[in-house]
Amino acid sequence: MALDLQDLSVTPKDATRPLFAPLRLRVTAAEVVTVMGPSGVGKSTLLDAIAGHLPPGFRLQGSVSLDGRDVTTLPAEARGIGVMFQDAVMFPHLSVGDNLAFGLTAAVKGRAARRKAVEAALDTAGLAGFYARDPATLSGGQRARAALMRTLLAAPKALLLDEPFSRLDASLRAEIRGFVFDHARARGLPVLLVTHDSEDAAAAAGPVVTL
Ligand code: ADP
Numbered sequence: 463m464a465l466d467l468q469d470l471s472v473t474p475k476d477a478t479r480p481l482f483a484p485l486r487l488r489v490t491a492a493e494v495v496t497v498m499g500p501s502g503v504g505k506s507t508l509l510d511a512i513a514g515h516l517p518p519g520f521r522l523q524g525s526v527s528l529d530g531r532d533v534t535t536l537p538a539e540a541r542g543i544g545v546m547f548q549d550a551v552m553f554p555h556l557s558v559g560d561n562l563a564f565g566l567t568a569a570v571k572g573r574a575a576r577r578k579a580v581e582a583a584l585d586t587a588g589l590a591g592f593y594a595r596d597p598a599t600l601s602g603g604q605r606a607r608a609a610l611m612r613t614l615l616a617a618p619k620a621l622l623l624d625e626p627f628s629r630l631d632a633s634l635r636a637e638i639r640g641f642v643f644d645h646a647r648a649r650g651l652p653v654l655l656v657t658h659d660s661e662d663a664a665a666a667a668g669p670v671v672t673l
């Protein structure tokens with residue numbers, strides 16, 4: 463698996479210059495590439511463009527490919543790109559298990575099989591027995607692990623991380639970072655990580671791109 467950006471740039475509709483210089487980048491299977499840069503430079507917008515969520519106020523140039531297939535014009539749900547944000551938002555009116563089931567790929571069919579897939583993901587996240595829990599009762603670490611599982615249940619072909627560890631306190635941060643990287647690598651996912659933290663970049667142990 464590989465994620466390729468070919469001269470990708472994003473320009474606000476009322477601007478003449480793109481937010482950042484056109485980006486040419488290949489992220490290979492199980493590799494974590496770190497994207498750094500000052501606030502407002504366009505890091506989140508870059509991830510939006512890759513995932514297919516570019517707000518209407520922007521225009522995209524260049525292309526995004528997954529495993530050699532150009533996905534630039536596909537809608538987000540057809541791209542197979544998973545995203546994790548700073549706030550691991552869960553639907554408050556759904557149980558933890560139903561939140562994870564919401565992410566689960568349609569390829570897993572049948573009520574029992576889907577329930578089993580979610581139970582297995584909860585188990586992996588150290589949340590065995592948490593299916594019926596109210597998401598509001600989760601700790602920060604539990605919430606972050608559950609959010610990763612929800613993203614992975616969609617069976618993505620690449621993973622984008624937008625400062626997903628920045629709200630976690632220092633002790634938890636290293637643990638969750640390790641958890642996320644281990645699971646992404648075990649699945650051979652190319653990972654693009656946006657962060658302000660040089661410790662995140664060091665732990666990613668991959669190339670660093672500065673916008
Ligand atoms: P970063 O993640 O690097 O801090 P962003 O990608 O969030 O930066 O923002 C890049 C630029 O685009 C900023 O100038 C920001 O104000 C602007 N911006 C962000 N979201 C929108 C939007 N939905 N519509 C128009 N401009 C936006």
Ligand code: MG
Pocket residue numbers: 505506507
């Ligand atoms: Mg941002």
